Amino acid sequence: MWRASTTYIALFTVIEMEILKVDGLRKHYRKKGRAGRGVSVVRALDGVTMSVDRGEIYAVVGETGSGKSTLGRIVVGLLEPTEGSVKIDGSDIFASGNSVLRNMRRTVQIIFQDPYSSLNPRFNVKQIVEEPLKLNRIPFTMDDVLDSLRTVGLIPAEDFLPRYPHEMSGGQRQRVAIARSIVMKPEFIVADEPVSMLDASMRASFLDMIAALRKERGISMMLISHDISTAYYASDRTGVLYLGKIVEEGRTDRIVEKPLHPYTKALIQAIPSLGKVVEKKVDIKGTMRSATGQLRGCQFRDRCIFAMQKCEEEEPELHEAEKGHFVACHLY
Ligand SMILES: Nc1ncnc2c1ncn2[C@@H]1O[C@H](COP(=O)(O)OP(=O)(O)OP(=O)(O)O)[C@@H](O)[C@H]1O
Numbered sequence: 001m002w003r004a005s006t007t008y009i010a011l012f013t014v015i016e017m018e019i020l021k022v023d024g025l026r027k028h029y030r031k032k033g034r035a036g037r038g039v040s041v042v043r044a045l046d047g048v049t050m051s052v053d054r055g056e057i058y059a060v061v062g063e064t065g066s067g068k069s070t071l072g073r074i075v076v077g078l079l080e081p082t083e084g085s086v087k088i089d090g091s092d093i094f095a096s097g098n099s100v101l102r103n104m105r106r107t108v109q110i111i112f113q114d115p116y117s118s119l120n121p122r123f124n125v126k127q128i129v130e131e132p133l134k135l136n137r138i139p140f141t142m143d144d145v146l147d148s149l150r151t152v153g154l155i156p157a158e159d160f161l162p163r164y165p166h167e168m169s170g171g172q173r174q175r176v177a178i179a180r181s182i183v184m185k186p187e188f189i190v191a192d193e194p195v196s197m198l199d200a201s202m203r204a205s206f207l208d209m210i211a212a213l214r215k216e217r218g219i220s221m222m223l224i225s226h227d228i229s230t231a232y233y234a235s236d237r238t239g240v241l242y243l244g245k246i247v248e249e250g251r252t253d254r255i256v257e258k259p260l261h262p263y264t265k266a267l268i269q270a271i272p273s274l275g276k277v278v279e280k281k282v283d284i285k286g287t288m289r290s291a292t293g294q295l296r297g298c299q300f301r302d303r304c305i306f307a308m309q310k311c312e313e314e315e316p317e318l319h320e321a322e323k324g325h326f327v328a329c330h331l332y
């Protein structure tokens, strides 16, 4: 009886619903003042809590400097947080030491904005796609390489093997970057502005390819973009970042079609194809402050046309305003 129950426990592994869970994440940089005088703190991330479900595409949107890449780099273990935890598949990647980070090299991949600078110009496509397998001493066959190229739409795959980065278009280079990631059979990919350097005609087909990857291989994804229309096209849920904090989060269609936070409304209005879905025009003042200074109360209040006394006195917490739709604003 004892033996049987032990076996049962050993075989029973809990499958986490979330592939990624981030809790209270902060990343503060110390920056020397002018002429080396004084030190200021850059709050690149200032208390981010979020999660990505298995098979989900979660978009992170926000202006330049809002902390998107910092979040992306931390969740793949390229950067250590100042505070907070990151769990991949239930394991805390920073608390558990190097072994978890080492095992993650296969499970988690990141692709960057500029496919030209992230691909070695002296390597051809075959060498580029094989490289992570060789570096991690993972046995493979040429079929694995060809299969990855076909999956990202580089067909006939054999024709691409001898090509160098300068012999391909931006869209093809970005597909090679994805092929190099998926050859590792990852469960989770962070894509940091993957389409911002592609022209409009290539964006949609690239995003369709990402959607197919999720469907066919069940890969979960954090899709980072300054452009909320990219999130609308390709993601299930969206988190809107402002000065290192999530100010709105929920299903992407709800966020775009019925945004709550004044900042999200302004982001949507800035995109001509989306602007019309917001019923009432919401202006915002000026540009985002530097991440060094902190205001009392709401960090957005210096730009918000709805700011009231309470916004100066109390920082709004992210709370559920509607089912599954969270916002950090005193208007709700
Ligand atoms: N190594 C660093 N030292 C000091 N400050 C940094 C460092 N890296 C990032 N920052 C600051 O942290 C903040 C967030 O930067 P981050 O690169 O995450 O923004 P982002 O949202 O990805 O912007 P972009 O859309 O321009 O890529 C910015 O104010 C940036 O200047």
Ligand code: SF4
Pocket: 262, 263, 298, 299, 300, 301, 302, 304, 305, 306, 307, 308, 311, 316, 328, 329, 330, 331
């Ligand atoms: S809390 Fe106040 S200042 Fe901040 S976004 Fe809402 S209304 Fe504007």
Ligand SMILES: [Mg+2]
Pocket: 068, 069, 070
């Ligand atoms: Mg960035």
